[in-house]
Amino acid sequence: MLEAIGVPSLEKLVEVPEPVKLRERLDVVPALSEAGITKRFEHFAKKNSAASLISFLGAGAYRHYAPPAISALAMRGEFLTAYTPYQAEVSQGYLQAIYEWQTYICLLTGLDIANASVYDGATALAEAAIMAINTNGRNKVLASRAIHPNYRAVLKTYCDGLDVEIDELPVAKDGTTDLSDLPALLATKEYACVAIQSPNFFGNIDAPPQTAQAAIKESGTVLIGVVAEALALAALQTPASWGAEIVAGEAQSFGVPVAYGGPYVGFIASDKEQMRRIPGRLVGRTVDVHGNEAFVLTLQAREQHIRRERATSNICTNQAHCALIATMYLALMGKTGLRDVASANLARSRELATRVSSLRGCSLQFDAPFFNEIVVNVHQPAREVLAQLQRRGILGGVDLGRYYPEYSDCILMAATELTSSADIETVCSALQEVVNVASFVTGSR
Amino acid sequence: MTRLASDHTASPLIFELGQDGRANRYVDAGAPLSDFLPKDTLREELPLPDNTELDVVRHFTRLSQRTFGIDVGFYPLGSCTMKYNPRVNDAMASLPGMRDLHPYAPDELAQGALQVMYELERTFCSLFGMAAFSLNPSAGAHAELAALLIAKAYFKDRGQTHRNKVIVPDTAHGTNPASAAMCGFKVISLKSDERGRVSVEELKKVLGPDTAVCMMTNPNTLGLFEDHIHEIAKAVHDVGGLMYYDGANANALMGNARPGDMGFDLMHLNTHKTFTIPHGGGGAGHGPVGVAAHLVEFLPAPYVRARPKNDGGAHAAPSDKLEFYLDFDMPKSIGPMRSFWSNFAHAVRALAYIYANGAEGLTRVSQLAVLNANYIRVKVREFLETPYDEICRHEFVASAQELKKETGVRALDIAKALLDRGFMAPTMYFPLIVPECLMIEPTETESKETLDAFIAALREIVQTAKSNPEAILAAPQYTVVGRLDETRAARQPDLRWPGH
Numbered sequence: 029m030l031e032a033i034g035v036p037s038l039e040k041l042v043e044v045p046e047p048v049k050l051r052e053r054l055d056v057v058p059a060l061s062e063a064g065i066t067k068r069f070e071h072f073a074k075k076n077s078a079a080s081l082i083s084f085l086g087a088g089a090y091r092h093y094a095p096p097a098i099s100a101l102a103m104r105g106e107f108l109t110a111y112t113p114y115q116a117e118v119s120q121g122y123l124q125a126i127y128e129w130q131t132y133i134c135l136l137t138g139l140d141i142a143n144a145s146v147y148d149g150a151t152a153l154a155e156a157a158i159m160a161i162n163t164n165g166r167n168k169v170l171a172s173r174a175i176h177p178n179y180r181a182v183l184k185t186y187c188d189g190l191d192v193e194i195d196e197l198p199v200a201k202d203g204t205t206d207l208s209d210l211p212a213l214l215a216t217k218e219y220a221c222v223a224i225q226s227p228n229f230f231g232n233i234d235a236p237p238q239t240a241q242a243a244i245k246e247s248g249t250v251l252i253g254v255v256a257e258a259l260a261l262a263a264l265q266t267p268a269s270w271g272a273e274i275v276a277g278e279a280q281s282f283g284v285p286v287a288y289g290g291p292y293v294g295f296i297a298s299d300k301e302q303m304r305r306i307p308g309r310l311v312g313r314t315v316d317v318h319g320n321e322a323f324v325l326t327l328q329a330r331e332q333h334i335r336r337e338r339a340t341s342n343i344c345t346n347q348a349h350c351a352l353i354a355t356m357y358l359a360l361m362g363k364t365g366l367r368d369v370a371s372a373n374l375a376r377s378r379e380l381a382t383r384v385s386s387l388r389g390c391s392l393q394f395d396a397p398f399f400n401e402i403v404v405n406v407h408q409p410a411r412e413v414l415a416q417l418q419r420r421g422i423l424g425g426v427d428l429g430r431y432y433p434e435y436s437d438c439i440l441m442a443a444t445e446l447t448s449s450a451d452i453e454t455v456c457s458a459l460q461e462v463v464n465v466a467s468f469v470t471g472s473r
Numbered sequence: 474m475t476r477l478a479s480d481h482t483a484s485p486l487i488f489e490l491g492q493d494g495r496a497n498r499y500v501d502a503g504a505p506l507s508d509f510l511p512k513d514t515l516r517e518e519l520p521l522p523d524n525t526e527l528d529v530v531r532h533f534t535r536l537s538q539r540t541f542g543i544d545v546g547f548y549p550l551g552s553c554t555m556k557y558n559p560r561v562n563d564a565m566a567s568l569p570g571m572r573d574l575h576p577y578a579p580d581e582l583a584q585g586a587l588q589v590m591y592e593l594e595r596t597f598c599s600l601f602g603m604a605a606f607s608l609n610p611s612a613g614a615h616a617e618l619a620a621l622l623i624a625k626a627y628f629k630d631r632g633q634t635h636r637n638k639v640i641v642p643d644t645a646h647g648t649n650p651a652s653a654a655m656c657g658f659k660v661i662s663l664k665s666d667e668r669g670r671v672s673v674e675e676l677k678k679v680l681g682p683d684t685a686v687c688m689m690t691n692p693n694t695l696g697l698f699e700d701h702i703h704e705i706a707k708a709v710h711d712v713g714g715l716m717y718y719d720g721a722n723a724n725a726l727m728g729n730a731r732p733g734d735m736g737f738d739l740m741h742l743n744t745h746k747t748f749t750i751p752h753g754g755g756g757a758g759h760g761p762v763g764v765a766a767h768l769v770e771f772l773p774a775p776y777v778r779a780r781p782k783n784d785g786g787a788h789a790a791p792s793d794k795l796e797f798y799l800d801f802d803m804p805k806s807i808g809p810m811r812s813f814w815s816n817f818a819h820a821v822r823a824l825a826y827i828y829a830n831g832a833e834g835l836t837r838v839s840q841l842a843v844l845n846a847n848y849i850r851v852k853v854r855e856f857l858e859t860p861y862d863e864i865c866r867h868e869f870v871a872s873a874q875e876l877k878k879e880t881g882v883r884a885l886d887i888a889k890a891l892l893d894r895g896f897m898a899p900t901m902y903f904p905l906i907v908p909e910c911l912m913i914e915p916t917e918t919e920s921k922e923t924l925d926a927f928i929a930a931l932r933e934i935v936q937t938a939k940s941n942p943e944a945i946l947a948a949p950q951y952t953v954v955g956r957l958d959e960t961r962a963a964r965q966p967d968l969r970w971p972g973h
Contacts, residue, residue: 059831073570105544289813349753371503
């Protein structure tokens with residue numbers, strides 16, 4: 029091959045100019061055989077002991093049952109090793125699966141259209157805010173403080189880039205968004221959008237009441253519904269029914285493993301009016317030259333490879349394979365299975381709430397209706413209680429003080445269909461040992 | 474030759490299959506939802522189909538058979554590095570200790586995951602000559618955005634908010650200008666010279682006190698090494714600007730040259746290109762962002778760090794004497810780019826690939842990628858124009874402009890004819906400066922036999938175009954559908970199943 033090319037050596041072929049030649053010895057991990065790699069990574073995996081403990085961790089990443097049929101199908105090489113389906117003629121299968129994903133997201137959210145995916149729930153929110161800014165030309169964003177703190181942080185990262193300001197709506201005593209200042213804020217007509225998450229970060233159902241919906245609409249502000257636990261869409265009123273014009277969400281719950289934070293799969297759904305502002309890829313159904321029904325990437329004039337600096341977003345690679353997994357999950361579950369999972373989550377989380385709140389020294393922080401997460405006040409630093417539970421082999425939940433200094437005595441606990449009654453008993457007896465009842469009774473803290 | 478099943482009958486949509494109640498019992502059936510929540514919080518209908526597992530398995534198996542991947546055949550897609558994805562990487566990412574680890578797991582119980590991220594980050598730093606990488610961004614474009622936000626934060630920190638211009642060569646990926654626009658920067662497009670490279674003279678004309686960043690791909694999207702990169706970097710630095718390296722083409726120089734040594738201050742990697750993470754039909758990707766020392770404090774949070782461990786033991790491997798943690802305490806950070814720390818499963822895959830190669834293996838990878846590209850190039854120029862006729866790196870561009878004048882057959886037609894012959898089409902009509910462009914990147918994982926078969930197919934297509942152009946214009950004929958009516962798709966958007 030070198031001869032055909034007409035160069036004497038590989039080194040000559042890849043030669044670079046003198047000033048930029050590599051002069052350092054590379055510090056790379058040593059080469060291993062495949063058997064050696066397996067041994068090395070099994071060693072790493074063993075050091076992730078948290079993966080096998082009893083866990084009440086949720087907060088935007090949920091452990092749900094995933095039928096093995098999903099990985100058998102999703103790991104087929106045709107899907108796994110495909111590129112973005114730009115060549116529609118040889119990508120009909122994947123394009124159809126994405127069209128089905130878009131449809132599932134529409135049916136779950138109650139909205140007209142959905143894109144082929146974005147990176148995750150947090151970036152979905154940021155991109156949705158940009159859609160809203162492009163809709164009404166306003167340059168401020170209003171977001172509930174009960175939205176996942178990581179989502180709000182990412183929203184801020186994106187908004188800093190665009191010099192957009194964010195204001196926040198506080199949390200009310202019952203653990204939903206405090207809307208009392210909303211009318212005055214809307215009256216300024218400065219806000220492109222108001223973003224509200226339901227179920228919110230605390231697990232509480234937070235759909236705004238009709239009066240608020242009407243006020244938002246009337247002021248020309250876009251209501252963005254945020255969803256971090258997509259399973260709730262199977263049970264609760266759709267975001268469209270509570271007035272959301274755009275839904276920004278995370279679909280990790282649909283068969284995608286928690287995998288230490290990723291990859292997951294974000295989605296954006298919206299009403300038809302937003303069709304040319306929605307970021308990322310869209311699959312459409314059309315016909316081929318012979319009149320056969322066929323699928324194709326469409327409305328690409330919105331995208332960076334055509335529009336460059338005037339694109340609606342810079343997104344190129346999205347989360348297609350995770351969206352495929354979620355589509356398979358939804359197909360396997362069907363409405364019956366999905367409702368069963370939702371019901372099991374409601375049952376488990378209520379069992380947890382009932383048991384925990386009966387413990388001395390523990391109480392539920394909020395009283396709003398919730399989905400599968402609860403906030404437990406342990407009346408002493410949550411961090412210390414969680415460390416004690418950890419010593420007993422239990423991951424008790426997320427220390428809310430990490431994000432909300434005012435709730436530093438509170439733990440966010442999730443219960444899903446994978447949480448057993450035995451798990452609940454185990455955490456409750458451990459909590460009973462750990463929680464300092466005396467300080468609770470005297471109220472000294 | 475690989476062919477897709479030529480079955481023109483469309484698969485029914487999943488929504489057109491099934492019967493209510495045909496459910497699979499994956500979890501125990503629960504009580505009615507209204508037992509748990511007030512009625513006015515619940516949705517009335519959930520209009521999703523119920524299907525048996527067998528029907529769902531057949532549905533997606535059939536869809537997979539109507540999809541082309543690297544596992545099906547050769548994928549010469551320029552600037553996308555469609556190399557073989559070793560299965561061991563997926564197996565490692567699927568170990569229960571990796572798959573079931575929750576992002577809020579305490580650091581001390583997630584040491585394996587943190588060590589994976591740490592080793593990967595350190596390796597990237599050495600391979601590409603950067604001071605630090607953040608594994609936070611989710612894909613290449615996401616990392617570009619992170620890098621430009623870092624640049625913006627850096628200039629703000631230095632009181633230089635007037636720097637608002639980003640220079641992008643006309644051969645750049647579309648994500649470059651789109652990312653710049655998302656940071657409020659003004660994009661200056663720079664015309665390439667007759668050698669297909671950035672001209673230092675032209676560059677100097679647009680450089681000034683308002684220059685923020687110069688974004689470059691090296692080798693560029695023509696597959697050419699920017700041989701004046703040293704002077705370019707110096708010119709940008711002389712006016713106080715930053716140099717950004719788009720790592721889409723990192724497979725061309727990995728182990729042989731480093732962006733850091735070329736004067737780049739910021740860069741990204743597409744580990745789903747260079748480090749064998751499967752593209753999965755368009756993601757999930759993984760886009761580590763790397764920075765030189767003066768920009769480390771602005772990286773997205775969290776950042777993985779290591780400190781000496783007390784109980785490492787005398788015989789422990791050096792990395793086992795460390796304890797790893799996520800550092801969120803970064804006051805000058807641009808903030809996080811995503812919900813959680815990283816596309817971790819992809820970090821596992823990338824590190825497994827690096828272990829399979831080591832430094833020597835990775836160096837060999839880029840050498841062979843360049844070898845394969847040049848081999849195709851010298852054969853293809855026998856029957857198609859190659860406008861920049863010199864040694865290329867991992868990819869090159871050919872042009873069908875003359876062929877089009879002669880026969881009416883365009884680059885698009887050649888691409889469609891390749892599909893009929895069992896090959897994926899090359900990247901077309903990009904970069905924008907080459908008319909009727911075909912951009913070919915074979916990668917190092919293809920054998921000479923595969924390259925020869927591809928060259929032969931391409932040669933035959935060009936010959937047929939000259940003798941019987943209609944045969945090529947009618948392609949593809951052996952795929953499950955023919956060319957698509959894209960105008961109809963855009964004018965009458967049908968983006969979801971409309972319902973029964």
